Amino acid sequence: MRDKQILNIIMAYPTKPVQPAVKKRVRTIAYTIHLYGGLLCVPYLIIFGLSSLDFNHHFLPKAKQPATNWVASFTPKPELDDTAATAWIRDNLDLIGWIPRAQLRRIDAANVQFKVLHPGKTYLVRAQLTDGRAEVEEVGNSWGYLVVALHGNRGVPASKLMNFWAYYGQFCALLVTFSAVSGVYLWLEAGRDRFSGTVIMAVALALSLAFLWWII
């Protein structure tokens, strides 16, 4: 009878299994990457979220700002063809951005008109190739347009900062993918709401995959 009572006491208080050192280390590494990687990606996640919502609902402001005009000089290089000359002028004027070929217009032998675009601004440049004089009409985009343009941005020509932004975006993509999986692992390891969470995850997983199969 006494042995049975002792057994009941032991069974009522199950002992926590001792975690092997390797498992604990894996958990710590996963948690550290999940936490600090997540903090590194905070602004990108917010930009991603807002821009993605805008794809469906178009709520971010897109109106352009009033144009400003300015004049600047550049070092003329008459031996360059149109494509090389416009890139040269862009770099001389300290501008960054793409130069769409379709909007490059040779006005006459000495004058060329082209656009330089980046997510924040559009420049209409009229350049005198012999004198080295450029008239620029600068139009700023709204912050809403900028947020959408930064979604999946792969860099901007002539800008090292924007190339770094492109790598940052890819880094965040990999980190979020890791965090999605590590988050599930950490939740399982924590042992909270395990049953309800497993049911939710299993149902969501099955429905999501079935839906993906249906839509493809």
Added chain:
Amino acid sequence: MIKLTRRIHSIAGLVLMVWVLIYFVTGYVMVREQWFPRSTPVAETKTETLTWAGDPNPQALMAYLEMTYGFHGKGQAPVKMEDGTRRFVWSAPAGDQEAKVSSDGRQVQITRKNNGLVSRMHAVHRLHGYDGGIKYDLWAFFFDLTSAAMILFAITGVYLWWKTTRARLAGWICLVGSCAFTALVFYRLTMMR
């Protein structure tokens, strides 16, 4: 409050894990196009006799074509060409399908494209908008949920870090560093030439 926030962070992650993975994996494939090149879709074309004596309304004809030839995907707005032919397109991640109805309405040229895996991933990533029927409305709804979850993960994640971590220096460095870099990008693109 910490418990509630942790629960929201966890449950949002559990429910939307597949969607988060879909968008970030397909997004990475799109950004790294040089590593994941797209193959040209394989197209199959055939011409068939069309027996349609119904409503000349293009939408009615489109519904008939969809039912008869099994087109699936998001129907685009019908287009009437200069020579009188009418073009109907259904977009789907697996590949676009097109029906060109002759000007006399007696023949239809059907083209079905079969996208490769990478092209399908691109198409899945770009699928958005509440149009195209219940299937695509549901997809757009989950797209919205996933988008909102990104913002939710960021906010709840920062809150949980703030509330549950004692040694916060490393966290501050990560958070301030990433925010400062983003602010610099915004400044460069809006305030500087």
